[in-house]
Amino acid sequence: xxxxxxxxxxxxxxxxxxxxxxxxxxxxxxxxxxxxxxxxxxxxxxxxxxxxxxxxxxxxxxxxxxxxxxxxxxxxxxxxxxxxxxxxxxxx
Amino acid sequence: xxxxxxxxxxxxxxxxxxxxxxxxxxxxxxxxxxxxxxxxxxxxxxxxxxxxxxxxxxxxxxxxxxxxxxxxxxxxxxxxxxxxxxxxxxxxxxxxxxxxxxxxxxxxxxxxxxxxxxxxxxxxxxxxxxxxxxxxxxxxxxxxxxxxxxxx
Numbered sequence: 001x002x003x004x005x006x007x008x009x010x011x012x013x014x015x016x017x018x019x020x021x022x023x024x025x026x027x028x029x030x031x032x033x034x035x036x037x038x039x040x041x042x043x044x045x046x047x048x049x050x051x052x053x054x055x056x057x058x059x060x061x062x063x064x065x066x067x068x069x070x071x072x073x074x075x076x077x078x079x080x081x082x083x084x085x086x087x088x089x090x091x092x
Numbered sequence: 093x094x095x096x097x098x099x100x101x102x103x104x105x106x107x108x109x110x111x112x113x114x115x116x117x118x119x120x121x122x123x124x125x126x127x128x129x130x131x132x133x134x135x136x137x138x139x140x141x142x143x144x145x146x147x148x149x150x151x152x153x154x155x156x157x158x159x160x161x162x163x164x165x166x167x168x169x170x171x172x173x174x175x176x177x178x179x180x181x182x183x184x185x186x187x188x189x190x191x192x193x194x195x196x197x198x199x200x201x202x203x204x205x206x207x208x209x210x211x212x213x214x215x216x217x218x219x220x221x222x223x224x225x226x227x228x229x230x231x232x233x234x235x236x237x238x239x240x241x242x243x244x
Contacts, residue, residue, distance in 0.1 A: 001232040003222060005209070006242030014212035025217060027209040034207045039197040040239050047243055054194070058237040062223055064203045067234070071194055074132055075187045075241065078122070084236070091234045 007032055007052050029053070059087045067091055102160040104149030105169035111142025112176040119183065132184060139180035146173045204237070 002024045006013070013026035029035050035053040042054040055075060059068040068087025070079040115138030121131050146169060152159070153166040198204045208218035225231030
């Protein structure tokens with residue numbers, strides 16, 4: 001199950017979720033606390049010079065162990081679905 | 093008289109401008125399902141190529157003014173394409189520049205720290221709760237934590 005996390009407030013995420021028809025949860029880390037703890041902070045990366053998260057994906061199993069992850073160097077370059085699925089298939 | 097009618101208008105500056113604009117627009121290719129990997133380079137290359145074509149046009153209009161006309165229109169096209177090229181270069185660097193090192197980020201094989209955050213309805217949800225699943229649904233075998241930039 002995907003879980004989306006950003007600094008967007010819940011209302012904004014709810015709006016996005018409804019508009020796109022997503023059914024998975026969107027979590028709001030408005031103070032970037034979890035983003036900081038995962039060391040994903042992109043300082044002043046937001047449009048108003050606010051601190052945001054860099055794009056990153058973690059596939060974690062039930063024990064909370066990371067099985068696959070992806071960081072991008074370029075905000076336009078994102079992982080392909082088949083890379084992720086290869087990681088997911090390894091989890092039983 | 094024969095001189096002015098024989099002079100051709102060089103379209104190169106406008107073709108070049110079109111290429112620089114296409115270069116900037118090509119940044120949107122990943123949204124259309126195009127593999128994202130080479131896109132930043134394609135965009136930059138298109139814009140650069142466009143500007144080279146513009147320079148060729150200017151050289152024609154100014155250097156070979158006996159054959160070609162279009163000094164004014166060529167200059168206008170050149171000014172715009174320079175603007176788009178500058179924008180493309182700035183965007184290329186800013187989009188690639190993610191300052192976070194993430195050296196201490198959770199690595200494959202490590203456990204991620206648990207946390208609780210409000211969901212889009214404002215209710216606090218923890219990682220453990222997400223794994224236990226909602227009522228009437230099978231608990232998920234895995235979670236894909238997608239950190240994204242926000243401001244959508």
